[in-house]
Amino acid sequence: MLQLTRDGEYAVRAVLHLAAHEDRVSLIHEISEAQDVPKSYLSKIMQSLTRAGIVKSRRGAKGGFFLARPAGSITLRETIEAVEGPIHLNVCLIKKGECPKDEGCPVHPVWREAQKKLFEVLEGKTMQDLVRDAEAIQKRNSRKLAQAR
Amino acid sequence: MLQLTRDGEYAVRAVLHLAAHEDRVSLIHEISEAQDVPKSYLSKIMQSLTRAGIVKSRRGAKGGFFLARPAGSITLRETIEAVEGPIHLNVCLIKKGECPKDEGCPVHPVWREAQKKLFEVLEGKTMQDLVRDAEAIQKRNSRKLAQAR
DNA sequence: ATATTTAAGATGATTTTAGTCCTGATTTAT
DNA sequence: ATAAATCAGGACTAAAATCATCTTAAATAT
Numbered sequence: 001m002l003q004l005t006r007d008g009e010y011a012v013r014a015v016l017h018l019a020a021h022e023d024r025v026s027l028i029h030e031i032s033e034a035q036d037v038p039k040s041y042l043s044k045i046m047q048s049l050t051r052a053g054i055v056k057s058r059r060g061a062k063g064g065f066f067l068a069r070p071a072g073s074i075t076l077r078e079t080i081e082a083v084e085g086p087i088h089l090n091v092c093l094i095k096k097g098e099c100p101k102d103e104g105c106p107v108h109p110v111w112r113e114a115q116k117k118l119f120e121v122l123e124g125k126t127m128q129d130l131v132r133d134a135e136a137i138q139k140r141n142s143r144k145l146a147q148a149r
Numbered sequence: 150m151l152q153l154t155r156d157g158e159y160a161v162r163a164v165l166h167l168a169a170h171e172d173r174v175s176l177i178h179e180i181s182e183a184q185d186v187p188k189s190y191l192s193k194i195m196q197s198l199t200r201a202g203i204v205k206s207r208r209g210a211k212g213g214f215f216l217a218r219p220a221g222s223i224t225l226r227e228t229i230e231a232v233e234g235p236i237h238l239n240v241c242l243i244k245k246g247e248c249p250k251d252e253g254c255p256v257h258p259v260w261r262e263a264q265k266k267l268f269e270v271l272e273g274k275t276m277q278d279l280v281r282d283a284e285a286i287q288k289r290n291s292r293k294l295a296q297a298r
Numbered sequence: 299a300t301a302t303t304t305a306a307g308a309t310g311a312t313t314t315t316a317g318t319c320c321t322g323a324t325t326t327a328t
Numbered sequence: 329a330t331a332a333a334t335c336a337g338g339a340c341t342a343a344a345a346t347c348a349t350c351t352t353a354a355a356t357a358t
Contacts, residue, residue: 001150001154001233001315002151002152002153002154002157002229002233002236003151003236003237003238003239003240004151004238004239004260005150005345005346005347006346006348007346008151009240009241016255027303028303028304029303038347038349040348040349040350041347041348041349043304043305044306046304047304047305047306050304050305057304057305058304058355058356059302059303059305059354059355059356060301060302060303060304060355060356061300061301061302061303061355061356061357062303062356062357062358063302063303063355063356063357064303064304076256076259080151084150084151087151087152088152089151089152090153090158091152091153091158092158104286104287104290105283106165106279106280106282106283107161107279109282110225110270110274111153113270114266114267114270114271117267117269117270118266118267120266121259121262121263122259122263130255130256131255133255133258134253134254134255137253137255138253141253150345150346154314155315155317156315156316176333176334176335177335178334187316187318189317189318189319190316190317192335192336193317193337195335195336196335196336199335199336206334206335206336207324207325207334207335208323208324208325208326208333208335208336209323209324209325209326209327209333209334209335210325210327210332210333210334211325211326211333211334212324212325212326212333212334212335213335214335300357300358301356301357301358302356302357302358303354303355303356303357304355304356305352305353305354305355306351306353306354307350307351307353308351309348309350309351310347310349310350311346311349312345312346312347312348313344313346313347314344314345314346315342315343315344316341316343317340317341317342317343318339318340318341318342319338319339319340319341320337320338320339320340321336321337321338322335322338323335323337324333324334324335324336325333325334325335326331326332326333326334327330328329328330328331328332
């Protein structure tokens with residue numbers, strides 16, 4: 001459907017949560033509540049993120065999740081692909097031979113271009129950027145609220 | 150899966166075929182063979198394209214399909230959305246209220262930007278452009294073939 | 299030991315995808 | 329008038345993807 005799945009959306013929310021609380025570990029339960037993601041489902045998402053090397057986990061008491069690397073080095077694209085697999089806007093971009101025409105198809109370069117542009121946007125934002133953006137939005141909203149009084 | 154479905158791919162092939170043979174009507178059977186699309190499936194695709202006002206049809210002997218408008222006025226985006234419905238890279242772009250955070254979400258503007266970029270690419274190519282591109286590729290390939298001899 | 303957490307795998311309901319097939323409506327040719 | 333050619337529309341289906349849930353195992357802190 002040319003649309004991000006829940007997997008990708010939930011992964012972004014989870015990593016963003018960890019990025020906003022980089023100083024400590026976060027529990028599945030906590031992330032689930034704060035980010036509005038079903039707990040048992042989130043558990044699967046976190047497993048993928050761990051395997052992808054984006055987050056790390058510690059089991060047992062005092063355990064939980066935390067970023068494996070600085071938030072400034074984790075992009076949206078990386079986070080999404082960790083749970084959804086590599087993004088290919090059209091099957092013809094997966095590899096040679098997926099399209100009958102393949103070379104010789106005039107639409108192929110258009111999809112390549114579209115995907116490149118998409119990647120530029122998704123790679124242009126790190127989790128650190130997004131945490132800062134969220135803070136800015138927060139500040140703007142509370143100022144608005146103060147004015148309304 | 151953030152990927153174009155067969156519907157969209159087939160629609161593009163079909164409209165491209167009509168654009169390359171704008172002087173006459175094309176049969177389902179013919180398009181199916183030439184563009185490698187299952188015949189009975191293509192029938193559905195053509196119905197959507199007709200309803201969307203991109204192609205016109207005539208029934209009966211000497212009937213078939215043809216473009217409803219000049220190929221230069223039909224974009225890739227339009228063709229795809231005719232069969233897949235409006236493109237929304239993320240559910241949060243469908244309308245307000247689809248996302249729990251909605252306003253206040255720092256990721257939302259990123260998706261808006263990504264979608265804008267995608268639309269720019271898909272709207273920047275008309276069916277006329279693509280037919281010309283295909284001809285250029287054809288010419289280049291036959292020149293290469295001649296050199297190889 | 300025990301309580302707390304994540305890891306991994308099995309399972310399942312619902313929706314989407316990617317088709318097929320049949321009947322009917324329309325148009326043209328004879 | 330009738331037959332032949334074509335598209336229109338709807339019913340149907342198999343397989344895959346989506347979006348979860350649940351249970352058991354493993355690791356860790358106290």
